[in-house]
């Protein structure tokens with residue numbers, strides 16, 4: 527199991543790098559911090575499970591991701607929240623939806639290109655056993 531701990535340590539290092547790259551991309555600044563319910567008071571009435579990149583970085587540090595799939599599930603949550611909260615045909619809402627879709631494509635592509643597929647398989651096997 528020591529090798530399992532080593533594998534999960536490597537996963538955390540990798541996911542921090544991905545998180546940093548996404549959070550440092552100006553395109554995604556509105557996804558970097560929890561939505562401020564002072565500024566956007568109706569947000570919690572519409573979005574029941576908020577998510578953001580800073581929260582995801584904390585989840586990495588708290589060992590709350592055991593494979594890249596779990597990490598991408600939270601990226602998908604950020605995307606779905608933005609699509610739900612910004613449904614209008616206005617250019618403002620359209621631009622936010624477009625940014626959300628770009629975040630999804632960026633994140634999935636980054637992980638696909640930079641992660642060894644059998645490393646992810648090993649992480650998923652560990653995750654299933656736990």
Ligand SMILES: CC(=O)c1nc(NC(=O)[C@H]2CNCCN2)sc1-c1cc(O)cc(O)c1
Nearest residue numbers: 556557560561562607608611612618619622
């Ligand atoms: C992240 C998100 O989903 C988000 N959506 C918004 N939508 C609107 O403002 C649309 C809603 N429809 C009516 C016209 N306004 S603002 C916003 C946001 C932007 C930030 O810079 C930081 C932040 O925390 C949240």
